[in-house]
Every structure is written in C-alpha cells, then in structure tokens.
Amino acid sequence: MAEAPKNKPIKRHKAIQPLSREHHQGLLLCWKIGKGFEKDIAPERMKTYLEWFWENHLKLHFEIEEKYVFPVLGEDHKLVKQALEEHEHLKYLFQAKEDLAENLKMIRRDLEAHIRFEERVLFNEIQQKASEEDFQKLLEHHDQEISCGLWHDEFWI
Template structure:
C-alpha cells in the first residue's frame, strides 16, 4: 500500500477527526515517556501514568475503532488484521509489571508506530470506501474526543 506523504496534512472526514485528535494524545504519551527517561524518572511512576492513560483514554479509543471503524474494511482485511494484532500487543504492554524500563521503551516505539500506521494508511483506506452511513454510525457513537482529564503526577515537566 502506498503511504501518505509525511509532510502533507491528511484531510480527515469530520466523523474520524475525534479519533485523529486522540491519536495526538497517544503521541504525547510517547513524548512524555521520553521526557521521563531524560529526567531519570522511576519507571514505576511512568507505568502508573500508562495504567491511568489506558483506563481513561486508550481502552475506550481501541473499543471505538474496533466496533465502528475497522468493520468498514471487514474483519479479514489485512490492514484490520494488522491493527487488531497491534491493539492486542499494546494492551499487553500496558499491563506489564516487570522489566518496566524496557517495556516503557517498547510502548513508546510500538504505540507511535501504531498511530502512524492508522493515521497514514488504515484511516485513508477507511475513508476511501466508507459510506455516509458508516460515518454517521461512528459520529453517533463517538462525536467528541475522549477527554481523559488531568493526571496528578506530571513527571514529564
């Protein structure tokens, strides 16, 4: 599949825009992990943030994608299969309780790659074939970006 140019903004259908904004929050999470390592923050503190982020943001985000976005392409579509495999992998990483520093590095790398894949490839394919009914169903169930609130321990600052 052809990849979208990295320097040109991708025009998103209004129904998918909240998911794209949530992807930005995921990229910020990756940045925060990097800042945590730069500041020699204990991995436990960063993993606490990951657990909070999972419960307050990413878990619901994945559910919405799996229920309303991926079915547009069909469960046997190679891009959907890849996205679902990556979701399972990331779900696992967010639950890891040992080897925290290495796990955090893996989360940072793999979450960023997953978001880039969805934004540059998967969502573009969905937009090509989705019907207005598909977009309307997504909009009905997810019209606004998931707000995960404020986290008390801003270790990245």
Template sequence: MKTKPQKRHKALQPLSREHHHGLLLSWKIRSGFNKNIDPKRIKIYADWFFETHLIPHFEMEEAHIFSILDENNELIKRALAEHRRLKRLFSETDAEPKTLSKIEEELEQHIRFEERVLFPEIQKAATEEQLVQIEKIHQSEPFEDNLEDEFWK
C-alpha cells in the first residue's frame, strides 16, 4: 500500500513552486541537447536562471528554512553541500556540454531530495510560529521567464 504524500504547508508552497521551475530548467537543458542546440545558447539561459532565480532561492533556504533543523543535521549538511556544488558548476565560464549535463542532473536530484526528504522533515520539526514567519518573509511571486531564446521549443 502506497503512503499518501504529505501535504506541503502553505508557508513552504512558494519554495516548492520555485523547485518546479528548477526542474523545468533541467528539462530545458535536456531538450537543448536533444535538439543539438549550441551549448553556448543553453549556458546563457542557465546562467540567467541561476542569477535570477536560483541564487535568491538558495539564499532564502539557507537563511530561513534550513535553520529550522540543527546545523549538524545530516540532511542540512547534504543540502548545503549540494548548494555549494551547484554554485561551482554554474560558475564555470565555458559552455561545456559535460558541465551543463552535470547541472541538469545534479539540480534535478537536489530538488527531488529537498521535496521528498528534506522539506517533509523541516515541516515536521517547524513550529507554527516558524512557518508563519517564513510565510511573511517569502511570498509567491509570478515566475518570469527569459524568452529571448526559447531553444527548448
């Protein structure tokens, strides 16, 4: 018998929506490769997405979400290590297909980890006051995409 997925608290829902857009980035990178798109074009979009969406998302999680669990918690250590690894991958200046593939794979794995493992633990540990505070700090904003070069279409 399958267990029913835990309903995400409304304070964490905006972060889950941002995760959805991160998964779309991974899909767009894969689509670009499948269409033999010049890796430079993919890198331009990936860099824009990183600067515009991922950096603020990582900062929000690190400052306000991860602190709900103890800093020595293995899940938090893993999430922080994955953030560092993704930042290093995105900071590569060359548009190497190998690096873009690693970004695509590692970003997707990281998001799945946060959604399936880390966020449920945080939600269980968080007090109602902490969740209310997160809700005040982080509101859902409409996603604005960079449609200058829709290489994935």
C-alpha cells in the first residue's frame, strides 16, 4: 500500500527537475486515458499509445531512477523497496495485453499513485539525503527531460 502522501513536494534541486518534468508527462498520460474513456475511445487504440509511451519515455525514466536516484537511499530502504515494487508492477501492466479496459484503468490509477508517492514522499527524502556528488552524477547522465516526440493519434482531443 502506498503511504498516505501528506507532504507537499519541496523545491526541486536542479538535478531532479528533469525527472519531475517527466512526472508531469506521466500525469498527463493518466489524464489522457480518462479523456479516452469519456470519449468512448476503443481500448486498443489507447493501448497502442501507451505501448509507445512506455518504449519511448517511461522505460528510460524508470531506468534512470533505478540507476542514479534510488541508490542515494539504498535498495534496503523501505521507500526504495516500495518504489521498485511499483516499477515492477507498472512494467507488467504496460506490457500486458489482456483485459485492455481493466488494464488501462489500473495503469491510470497506479501510475498516478506512483508519481504522487515519488513527488511527495520519496524525492523529498532523496533530496535531503543526497550529496553534491550524487546530484552531479545524476546530472551527468540526465540533464534534460526525456522527449518522446509527438504521437500521431491524439485520441484525447
């Protein structure tokens, strides 16, 4: 279960800002799924977009967090354990091909919860514990937001 996120995000260190902007893209994705349901868009059509978003954006975002952000606290830290479990779960959901309508609803709910958890809880903790070296290492590998380009089928409009 996700922790109740009571905390507000604190001002982000420059090194974490690209990841926070990617979180905004993720929340937008959840909003687009909601729009798709409102507009009665076929789940297959939405899923095609989600698969593209996973391959071109989210997969890399997870990899960067796992390589350069979570190690600040270490894999035994309870917040990191939670984040890693959520990554596994989301990875599975994005790749699943059955029960698409249910799958899309779960992605919408669980991706949003994961992003809120990182922004309000985990990243605050990371930022407080990270050394200047940790931030530098992250910047070296990720100084710009992942750009995933434009998708041709904007079903949410």
